[in-house]
Amino acid sequence: MQYRRFGRTELAMPVFSCGGMRYQYKWQDVPGWQIPKDNQANLEQTIRRAVELGINHIETARGYGSSEMQLGQVLPTLPRDRLIVQTKVEPMADARKFTRTVEQSLSNLRLDYVDLLGLHGINTPELLEWSVRPGGCVDAARKLQQQGKVRFIGFSTHAPTDVIVKTVETNQFDYINLHWYYIRQDNWAAIAAAHQHDMGVFIISPSDKGGMLYKPPQKLVELCTPLSPIVFNNLFCLSHSQVHTLSLGAARPSDFDEHLKTLDYLDRVDEVLPEILQRLEQEAMRSLGEEWYKTWQIGLPKLDDTPGRVNIRMILWLRNLAIAYDLEEYARIRYNMLGNSGHWVPGNKADQLHRLDLHPCLAQSPHAAKIPGLLADTHQWLGGEAVKRLSQQ
16 A cells, blocks of 8 residues: 555555445444344455555544444454544534534544544535634534544535635645546645645545446546556546545445556556546547537636526536546436535536526626527436435435
């Protein structure tokens, strides 16, 4: 395993983390006696395999249902000084409730302390305010830190880039969990800001949210050759020194195998990456048209400035991915989360365009005349039954 300095925490962080949102039994709290033995055995085997590989960062959240409690069956049996344990608790208006929830997490994990405590989902200005105001959740976390129950404090986010940068610039956090990978590079400004503040940078779910790369379309497989799409995406992320670790979201011990192939290329990125990047860009320009590929994002309105809160940027982005790389299944699932996932996947689908006049908010776009039609066509193509986030299931 290779390790990187995790910002000002000074932790030696493995370049891969064992994310804890896919091996648990349920997304709700359940009594321990309800957890099937085979599910618990699989979780324990996955954790032990991770530690054997040197993937000693175990990451979970209070919002991941039975994950913490199930991890509490295995973590105390492992050498504590070899582990970096992280859990996350959502920001709350009541900081006392936040503290009680963190205490519950420690009880579930059967640990005296966690190395990393993340405020889970600073996705809106209101949640940021709850977090950093005097007497808010960060102050509560600092008290827990003084008590030896938390070593370092960070945050995770699905927010727009400007909200993430604003959160980073409060300088209240030691690390950040955020989305950034090949198909979604818009958060680079947030990574750059985190680097300026010497924060650890953890990339959320690059293989799943980065295109469901564990079951890639044949077109993407061919474009990424001689690497698999998973290894390509890992290498793309880790080729940037500002990125420190990628969450693998393993559901079983064998899920680490493909990712480990990335390690063979980390010292020779320039031998393989440029050619693949060129092929991907050329195919996107060929299939989408060069002008659209280079200018589609210009002048798009912010979500709150868009009638009906239609998430124009996300819809056009998903359309591009489906056309350029055949990521149709991924695009369909993500599209149908709109209108159904709150601040985690904000905004609405393009199913009410007949009631809305989008032209004023598109006045700064060079593609203003055609975007409403593209949105309508995308809804016709990708629209379907509403999709829930995993934690809603």
